Amino acid sequence: MSRALHPLAPRLWRVASRTVELADVVTLGVEPDTDAGARFRPGQFNMLSAFGVGEAAISVSSRPGDNLVGHTIRDVGPVTHALALARVGDVVGVRGPFGTDWGVGPGPGPDGSPGDDGGDVVVVAGGIGLAPLRGAIDLLAEGRRPGSTTVLVGARSPDQVLFADDLARWSRAGVQVEVTVDVPGPGWTGPVGVVTGLLDRTRFDPTGAVALVCGPEIMIRFTARALMARGVDPDRIRVSLERNMQCGLGWCGHCQLGPLLLCRDGPVVPYAGVVETLLRQRQR
């Protein structure tokens, strides 16, 4: 007879693959201890523990059904540094999956927002914001929906473009992929400028379109405005937000954003309404 783990107790999963994506970004493929452990929806996150250091919220960057659960980690602090140094065979602690998902496919969107009616989908990612979107884009790239899929990516420089192989693969699958950089290197012939500038050169029907946006919050605000200017219904703009996720269960309140507890009510939330208002708030 198996005993259920306390929700704050991590399961012990082994690192089965480690891919260096960028100079400060790695993807750990961890092996779930049970089939149930691999069940997640694109957009959700896990709490990953580096034992003796701490725990951090890391989005799942693989697709449902993959043998390994991917976590793409940017080395920015003590916990993510320790996780980024994990080697194949090491054990990490995993709690989750937590939170809402991108809502790609049938059914309502997050927080009761309009669902995916099969219209065009525009994905806008900035920096490592592409990681939580990867599983959703993989599903969209299967081409089972009537609408088109567009992926717009902003990065600091060409050597900071995440998942270049995936971008090429999605493009081959018929996804409209555009990448822009802030600082081009020698030989870069692609767009240079902010990611919202890519919307000008993108073909999609804003009527019934769903937009999935992830990246720095300032980018999210500007992108949402540009999408609305293009005619996208703000109720159909979904954004992924991050605060100080700790318990992952809506208990501790560290991730509160106004009336939302983002570990539970997010990370994927509709932009219209509460989020739009809160992201405009001046806070100290």
Next chain:
Amino acid sequence: MREDVGAVVAAHPLFAGLPGPVADLVGSCARNVALADGALLLREGEPADTLYLIRRGTVSIEVHAPGRGPIVVEHVPAGHVVGWSWIVPPRVWHFDARALGPVGAVAVDAQCLRDKATDDPAFGYQLMSRLFGIVVERLQATRVRLLDLYGPGSGG
């Protein structure tokens, strides 16, 4: 040929929605140009005398630094414009602009445009309002880039 250029001008997003005579007015100052890969549209320090409406291809806005070659500031795609330093003194280009691959554009004579704007203030207001919109858009985009959103320690 004037009519052709006028139609091209009228179809460009900068002048979209303007009354036909206004586009014709601009068209009377304009000509179609084809630029080869690497051709300079603008050169820093030279007199600013042309407004380019980009129809096809991409133009790279650059600044040249000794020992570093061209430093790319921005890539301007089709449907946008290049060159507005002719609006205000000292009317010299502040950057280079280079064709990134073959580029098709309408080159509008800036002196001709200024003269028509002076003669017809209503036209001048329309023209400057449109151009100012682009300048504001580029300024805002530049400010966002200055934030270095994707740099170390950033979210996302």
